[in-house]
Amino acid sequence: MLAALASVWLAWRSLRGEVRLGRRAGLTALRAVTALLALFLLLEPAVQLLQTVRVRHRFAVLADASRSMRFPLEGAGATRSEALAAFLREHRPELQRLGERVDLEWSTFAGELTAADPAALAAGAAPQGARTDLLGALRAVTAGGASSRRLAGVLLLSDGADNAALSGGLTAAARAELQALKVPVNTVAFGREPPRDLAIERVAADDFAFVRNTLTVEVTLRAHGLGAEAFTLVLRREGAVVAQAPVRLVPGQERIQVPLSFAPDATGTFVLTVAAPVLPGEAVTENNQRSFVLRVIRDRMRVLLVAGRPSWDERFLRGVLKQDPNVDLVSFYILRSASDTPGPQDQLSLIPFPVQEIFGPQLKTFDAVILCNFAYQPYRSLEIERFLPGLRDYVKGGGGLAMLGGEQSFGEGRYGETPLAEILPVVPIDGAGLVQETITPRLTAEGRRHPITALGGGEAASAAAWEALPPVESLDLTRPLGPGSGATVLLEAPGTLVEGRPAPVVAVREVGAGRSLAVTTDGSWRWGFVAAERGGGDAAYRRFWSSALRWLVRDPDLTPLKVEPEQPAVEPGAPIGLSLQVRGADFTPAPGRKVAVELLGEDGKPVARGEALSGADGSARVELTPPGPGAYKVVARGEGAPGQVETASSAVAVRGAGPEDADSAPRRELLEAIAEATGGGSSVVPGGGLPRLATAEPEVVEIGRRKDVPIWDRWWTLAALAASLGLEWVLRRRWGYW
Amino acid sequence: MAMPLLSRRQLLAALAGGAAAAAWPGGARASPASSPVAIGQVQHGGRWNPRPGALRRLGWELARRTSIETTPDAAAVRLDAPGLHRTPFLYLAGDGAVPPFSEAEAAALRRHLQYGGFLLVDSADGSDGGGFDASIRAELAKVLPAAPLRPVPQQHVLYKTFYLVDHQGGRLAVKPWLEAQVLDGRLAVVYTQNDLGGAWARSELGDWEYPCTPGGEPQREQAIRLGVNLAMYALCLDYKDDAVHLPFILKRRT
Numbered sequence: 001m002l003a004a005l006a007s008v009w010l011a012w013r014s015l016r017g018e019v020r021l022g023r024r025a026g027l028t029a030l031r032a033v034t035a036l037l038a039l040f041l042l043l044e045p046a047v048q049l050l051q052t053v054r055v056r057h058r059f060a061v062l063a064d065a066s067r068s069m070r071f072p073l074e075g076a077g078a079t080r081s082e083a084l085a086a087f088l089r090e091h092r093p094e095l096q097r098l099g100e101r102v103d104l105e106w107s108t109f110a111g112e113l114t115a116a117d118p119a120a121l122a123a124g125a126a127p128q129g130a131r132t133d134l135l136g137a138l139r140a141v142t143a144g145g146a147s148s149r150r151l152a153g154v155l156l157l158s159d160g161a162d163n164a165a166l167s168g169g170l171t172a173a174a175r176a177e178l179q180a181l182k183v184p185v186n187t188v189a190f191g192r193e194p195p196r197d198l199a200i201e202r203v204a205a206d207d208f209a210f211v212r213n214t215l216t217v218e219v220t221l222r223a224h225g226l227g228a229e230a231f232t233l234v235l236r237r238e239g240a241v242v243a244q245a246p247v248r249l250v251p252g253q254e255r256i257q258v259p260l261s262f263a264p265d266a267t268g269t270f271v272l273t274v275a276a277p278v279l280p281g282e283a284v285t286e287n288n289q290r291s292f293v294l295r296v297i298r299d300r301m302r303v304l305l306v307a308g309r310p311s312w313d314e315r316f317l318r319g320v321l322k323q324d325p326n327v328d329l330v331s332f333y334i335l336r337s338a339s340d341t342p343g344p345q346d347q348l349s350l351i352p353f354p355v356q357e358i359f360g361p362q363l364k365t366f367d368a369v370i371l372c373n374f375a376y377q378p379y380r381s382l383e384i385e386r387f388l389p390g391l392r393d394y395v396k397g398g399g400g401l402a403m404l405g406g407e408q409s410f411g412e413g414r415y416g417e418t419p420l421a422e423i424l425p426v427v428p429i430d431g432a433g434l435v436q437e438t439i440t441p442r443l444t445a446e447g448r449r450h451p452i453t454a455l456g457g458g459e460a461a462s463a464a465a466w467e468a469l470p471p472v473e474s475l476d477l478t479r480p481l482g483p484g485s486g487a488t489v490l491l492e493a494p495g496t497l498v499e500g501r502p503a504p505v506v507a508v509r510e511v512g513a514g515r516s517l518a519v520t521t522d523g524s525w526r527w528g529f530v531a532a533e534r535g536g537g538d539a540a541y542r543r544f545w546s547s548a549l550r551w552l553v554r555d556p557d558l559t560p561l562k563v564e565p566e567q568p569a570v571e572p573g574a575p576i577g578l579s580l581q582v583r584g585a586d587f588t589p590a591p592g593r594k595v596a597v598e599l600l601g602e603d604g605k606p607v608a609r610g611e612a613l614s615g616a617d618g619s620a621r622v623e624l625t626p627p628g629p630g631a632y633k634v635v636a637r638g639e640g641a642p643g644q645v646e647t648a649s650s651a652v653a654v655r656g657a658g659p660e661d662a663d664s665a666p667r668r669e670l671l672e673a674i675a676e677a678t679g680g681g682s683s684v685v686p687g688g689g690l691p692r693l694a695t696a697e698p699e700v701v702e703i704g705r706r707k708d709v710p711i712w713d714r715w716w717t718l719a720a721l722a723a724s725l726g727l728e729w730v731l732r733r734r735w736g737y738w
Numbered sequence: 739m740a741m742p743l744l745s746r747r748q749l750l751a752a753l754a755g756g757a758a759a760a761a762w763p764g765g766a767r768a769s770p771a772s773s774p775v776a777i778g779q780v781q782h783g784g785r786w787n788p789r790p791g792a793l794r795r796l797g798w799e800l801a802r803r804t805s806i807e808t809t810p811d812a813a814a815v816r817l818d819a820p821g822l823h824r825t826p827f828l829y830l831a832g833d834g835a836v837p838p839f840s841e842a843e844a845a846a847l848r849r850h851l852q853y854g855g856f857l858l859v860d861s862a863d864g865s866d867g868g869g870f871d872a873s874i875r876a877e878l879a880k881v882l883p884a885a886p887l888r889p890v891p892q893q894h895v896l897y898k899t900f901y902l903v904d905h906q907g908g909r910l911a912v913k914p915w916l917e918a919q920v921l922d923g924r925l926a927v928v929y930t931q932n933d934l935g936g937a938w939a940r941s942e943l944g945d946w947e948y949p950c951t952p953g954g955e956p957q958r959e960q961a962i963r964l965g966v967n968l969a970m971y972a973l974c975l976d977y978k979d980d981a982v983h984l985p986f987i988l989k990r991r992t
Contacts, residue, residue, distance in 0.1 A: 004753040308803040310973035311773060312826055318975060319854055331977055334805050335900060335970065342803040342966075349898040349978055373772075407772040434772050474772045522773050533823035534847075694791070 004035035013283035014404040014737070023735060027156050030728040031107030037721040057152035057263045059661070059695065060141045063088075063121050064158035064190075065108035066129035067660040071159070072195050072283050078157045080190040080666070080706040083685055087122035087157065091690045094120070098693060102152050109137035111164075114711065130571060130660055133164035134674065135174060141395045142181045153680065153695040157302035157350030160667035163659040164586040170673040178677045186680035187570045191666025192687070195283030201255070201662040203274050207568070210299040212365050214263045218334060219274050221256045223249050224665055229279055235260040236273045238633060238651070239602050247276075254344065262298040265364065266398060267554075269564070271631030271651040274310045287661040291631045291653040293568035300328040304358060307333040308408040317404075318374065318526035320545050327549070330366070332358060337378060353379065355406030357385035363394050373406025373522050375413040385418065392419040396512030406522035409436060410476040425487040425668035426478035426518045431499070433477060439493045439521075441472040442507040449584075451558050452517075452547045453506060454539055464492070469540055470530040472523030477503055487511040508551070515552050559583070560590075563636035565652040575623040576652050582614040582638050589618025595638035597622045599652075602631055614638075629654045741777065771807035771990040775973065778815035780857075783837030784870075786830075787814075791947065792880030792935030793829060796965045799938070804900060806969055817843035821891035826855045827972045831935050833862040835873040844881050852921075856972040859929040862936060864910045871931060878900035878919060878927060885919040887929055895979045897924060899970035900963075907960025908932025909948050924975060928968060948975075 010048040014025040049273055060171060069081040078086070088095075108116045110129020113136075134156070142151055166174055178185065202220040203650035205638055209215040226249050235243040250256070261275065275289035282288070303321060307314040309332060319328045333405050352718065363369070369391065376384040395401045396610050403409055403424060415421060416428035448459040455465040481487035491506035507518045528541025549559050564575035579598055584590035591614055599608040607627050612620035626632055634650040668684050675682035681691030777793055780786065797808035812829065815822055818840060822828075827849070837849070851857060859878070865871040878887060890896055896916070897903045905914055912931040919927040937958045939947040950957040970978075977983075 103823070309807070310775075310970060311771070311777065313773070313972070315826070315973050315975065316854060318977070322975070330982070331980055332982075333974060335974075336804050340803055340805065349900060349902050349983065354982070405772075407770065414771075436772065456980055503807060506832045529826055530853055531851065538853055595834065713799055 001039065004039050006722065007035050008032045010696070018345070018670065023731075024385040025242040025733075027728060027731060027737075030724055034721060034724040034728065037717065040717060041712055044710060046708045046710040046712075049707040049709060051181065051707075054148060057150050057477070057696070058105050058144070059098060059102040059152050059693075060105045060107060062137055062141060062154060062156050062158075063108050063116065063134065064110070064129075065125070066132040066161070067127055068132060068159055068161040068329075068664065069127040069190070069271075071191075071664045071666075073191055074193065075195070075283075075437075078576075080123055081127050082528040083190050084138055085122055087124040087190075088118070089683055090488060091465070091711045094118045095689050102322050102695065103149070105141075105433060107137075107141065109133070109140075121375070127206050130655075131164060132162045132660065133627050134158065134160070134670070135165040135177070136673075138183075138185060139439075140180060143185055144223045145588060147689070150696070151183050153693060154183055154725040156185055156187045156671065156674070158187070158671060159190045159192065160187075160671040161660075161663060162670060163663070165672060170670060170677065174624065176578075176704060178674060181678065183371070183678060184416050184680040185674050185678040185697060186691050186693050187671035187675040187686045188688070188691065189666060189682070192668060193663030194224035194442065196225050196281050197284045197287070197664045198226060198229075198249075198276055198282060198308070199280050199284065199287035199662045199664060200274055200276060203290050203292055205272075205292060205294065208295040208297055211267050211285045211296050212302070213299065214261050215294075216259050216261045217260045217272070217274065219245075219260060220249065220666075221258060221276065222254060222663060223569075224254070227251055228280060231277050233258050233260065233274065233276050235262065236275060237264075238631065243274075251308040255343070262295070263550060266296055267296050269293060269295045269568075269650040271633070271653050273681045279455050282699055284661065284664050286306075286629075289662070290662075291654050291655075292652055293565075295568075296583075298367065298553070299325075300326050301328070301367045301549060302328045302370045303549065304363075305331045305372060306358070306370065306374045306424060306445065307372040308406065308500065309334055311373060311406070312489060312524060312529070313406070313522040314523045315374045316528055316541070317545060317618075319369070320542055322527075324546065324549075327578075334374070334379075341613075345426040352384060353386055355379075355382045359384070359390060363387075363390060364397075364716050366399065366550060368400035368402065368615055369394070370402045370605040371409070372404045373408045375408035377414060377608070378408075382504045389419045392423050395423045395514035395516055400515050400549075400554075402517040402519065402548065404522060405434075405474065405476040405520040409522075410520060411516070412476060415730065423509070423514075423516050424518055425481060425491075425507035425516050426504045426520065427480055427481060428476075431736065432498070434474045435477060435493075435503075436473060437496075438471045438474055439496060440469075442494045442502075443507075444492055446488045447506070450488070450490050450508070452508065452544065452551050453490040454547075455543060465540060468533050470526040472505070473524055474521055474523055475505065476505060476520040477496060477509075478518065478520050480504050481550050482507070515554070517548055518554055519628070523635055532616055555579060556695070558646055559648065561595070561636055561638045561646040563595075563648045563650050565634065565650060569653040569655055570626075571655055572629050573625075574654075575625045576632075576634075576654075578622045578624065578634060578636075578650075578652075579612075580612060580614065580620040580636055580638075581708030582618045582620065582646075584618075589616075591616045593639045595620055595622075597624065597634065597636045599626055600633040600635060605634065626652075626654050649725070699735070748867075759963040760830065760984040768860040774807040775808045775827065775969070776809040776825050778822070778828045779816050780828055780830040781811040781816050782830065782832065782839075784835060784873075785862075787937040788831055788833035789933075789935035789947070791940055792831070795940045796969070797834045798961050798963075800966060800969055803966055806973065808969075816860075816945060817846045822846055822850055823855070824852070825989055826850075827853060827969070828857045829860065829935075830857060830874075831860040831862055831872065831928045832870040834869055836877060838873075839877050839880065844877070848881050849869045851921060854924075855926070856923070858934075858968055858972075859927060860931075860933065860935050861912075861931045862864075862909075862933045864931070864933060866912050866931060872931070872948070878929070882919045884928065885921055885926070886918055887917040888917045889927070890925065894925075895969055896928070896971050897975045898978050899967045899974060901967055903960065903963055903967055905960065906930060906932055906934075906964050907937060907950065907953070907957045909935050909936030909950050909961070910962075911952060911957065926972065930964075932961070934961050934965060938965060 012028045018024040053427040106116045106118045110130045110584045171556045199222045204218040230248040243260040270497045273291040278285045410428040411430045412433045416430040447453040455462045487509035489504045489507045492502035496503045528538030532538045558585045562581040582590045582593045593614045598606045608624040610622040612622045614620045672682045683691040795811035800806045861870045917929045918925040936948045
């Protein structure tokens, strides 16, 4: 460029003697032309050719398909969903005109975005979505899926009852996110005022609770359009009311917290239902109750140990129980009788025997009761016999009872004539006496497989282990119960016959919902402490008592049949997956066993049935589809030992009232805030029409293809340069400058 | 339901008991124990049985005062002989130095104690730093090297297992406190230098064999009560530490 300018300047300067301005200007102009042409050649200019097309933008119409759209628009008239369909029919022309400028994309949304047919939307469809996620729908529609076209705007048709990210309103973060979408969101709210409704909005309870520990369920009630109505809120466990609380609504107070407390008295999985009555004029009745599943477990086994006198049997059993972190031990020992003369009472640490407390109302708080050489008779002032029927009923109702031998137990304690005889696993023979001789117990066939006496390593190893244990030196003479009693002798004294049969040493019995255990000797401690002298340790003793306790309290790992739902609650229409575990008489996995499973409604009638065959690992799976929302008890029945049917139960809930059903109030203010934040228009139905539909600034064209064409490499460029140079040379020669 | 009648002794006891006894299980003494508690007296190489009538008398006092029933006589046991575990409660007394335990004896005693056994060690010679005291301390340290002898705190359940005891008695008053070796939170070995056996011992004619000095008969009664508490502890462990007992015990202590 500088060289070109310099050559032009030199040309002008060399002609400074020329008086004829025309010549001077002409030659300088020729030099300028030459310089320009030379620059043109050096810079190699080109022309860029662009191929462009015109593109139509997208415009999304999002229609709310969540279940809250089934609520009335106002009063008891058309639903919000029906109003939405009518709105689309009414404003079809405007939308058609909009469709001439942009491509309309129709979708429904609840939890997820789904493409929709506009005709079907205008015709009306039953909304089924279980949640409303406005922000999620807007995120999804702006992401655009596979389309690369720009979204010009959104028309959001909803009641605004968001129960996802915007459930608490349009937060600053949500507002910023909406603005970052750079898409105007135009909104039409369906519903102005909440209908008259009482709803259980929320039930806050842990997934599991500890048996006999008080559990509090926090219930949040939401009331719209109601006065100072009073009613009782109840908590039911499979039909039975376990807690209730009076409630009085306060006009103007939308939410009320009501705590419901109760102490579950049994372990297992239960369906609990919080229910409020349907008040007159309520628009929605489905949300007046809510079910949830509660799994009740033990924190620790609560064991009551009652000993008739201090003894080594009591001492070592206490040692095992106190060292077990899963056991909460409560003990009462008779340390003196009335005939003992220890001296002044105030110098003793003894307490009155709290018979009323432990055998009365508190009895049901224990998982198991152990009577260790304990007689009911000698303490006449206490009248313990009055409490024996209660102890019997406690066992029949699900408790565990163990009676250990000694001179105050079984027949020696004259239990044969008490109600406890109905539940003991052996027949106490009153007056039969004790045998005080060396007795080496022997496992029975059942005992070889039973979890209490199976000491591990298989049947033969268990039998050998028991033979190697030290003998006992005292045995209460009892008689085995007959077949059909539910009793099983696990360990017997082969050389001590009672009515021609070996006397039981360890026996168990299923009684009603409970279990009982008899250990007819007071020398079980020898299986631990005396065995330890031989170098074998006391593991067998510890295992025996640990297994016995777990069996008594029905430890889930020691049940022959288990059924558990894969999920505690399922959505309406979804099948319930049930996993089953079958164990044999030896409590190892039992393959090839047929198990029938039933779902029972709250009225106890079966609503679905299924069957399965256990696999090699003893497990099986069944899928049952319940008829609808509600609480269902699951009952499984399977083949057990020959001639026996094992049963197991659990519970499952089918959600009826989720967050969609719980809150019937429309939230037009949320939709208006969304429109305001994004620059869209808004309106409210009823009363309002289609708002001014704001769209993003359109871009007319998009570049499809581009091409660069050089323009310097033409022949005429070079010819012009040569001509310019030549003309200047000729003129300079003629005018005498060279 | 047939109920046995009260015996004359039971009736008299119930009447004599008055209001306080009414709170107790009033009624007949239970049948003789099917498995009475046997105390094993350790035979060691020294003078192992300086008070021959002591344990018999302790058993008699236990039967008279409590529901514990013992065998009439203690069983003499050797630490290195089979059958040591038939008696979870061992009593080791001595007058003069105890010959060192063999490795087998120490191992057997260690195993007995580790699996739940209880050993009461009673010095009959009143030694403190010599004689029985020095030798048995060395042997106990060999048996349970990780559990040194330490004084039993006054608040320990041992002093309230049956009687509310605030000091130990004995034939002598060498030490006001007991010492113990603790395993897993349990007193496995309890050692007294006050010759409890000397305070318990009674002749066939019913006379106390040794005077208790300096406290006389109250000191003997304390020794008997401590013996009862030791037997209760061996058989019931920390039963009296259970929460249900605490309000009663605190009330009587104050």
